[in-house]
Amino acid sequence: MSQQELKKQVVKIISDHRKGVLSTVENNKPYSRYMTFYNEDLTLFTPTKMDTEKIDEIEKNRSVSVLLGYEEKGLSDTYVEISGTSIVNDSQHLKKQFWDESFKKWFDSPEDPNYVFLQIQPETIRILNNNGEPAQELHL
Template structure:
């Protein structure tokens, strides 16, 4: 059980450190991804996003609540993919609590009536945590010469 707890903690730590993700929703038969600033609440097992009531993602989530959050730190070679269920909320107090600098690019204040909260409750995740780009290239080159598989760091699938 300790290893599962460690993997779960690793997912949250990587997502929190990276901060921005690509939110993927289903639009008809197509999948659509867009960058979003994530607010992690590990104690609530939830990720929160501020969104606009007029955005298409609200309609997409109403029809297809299953989403994917893809966090990527390509320089550090750290990645997290989180699957979960999303819903849209109009909790004005929580909107004020989540208000931060990224939101100021879209709205003048947390009192804007068009702001909504997108809450994602994760069900599963997978992470990849390698030692970094340069070390990874060195390990791949060494493995190519020796015909051995390189140790590219940690990878785990996690139930959340």
């Protein structure tokens, strides 16, 4: 599969699966949690509170891993494994762009200073469990 075809498949998987697992590192141990992800040209954004442990973890170690796509049929689902780095992004534009009324459970409004995004810049993206084929890596 060409890199262009691979990128197209990666974008489809990411776009079709907004819920995934974010893993961070603390004291050389992984910590994982389910998050909601938004995609802009393979840069991922996930909303969070500024006063959470994952923010502290990322400030100490920017390395993260994301799994997306493994949720419907079980063992036969194709999914992506993304390794990259993360930063905190508190852009007001981003906060308004991705605001959802369901966020009111955690935030007052898009202007809430505790409402931020983790911005994840992929370094490697692998497609796994793709019709029995070996893992394929998208070169970024």
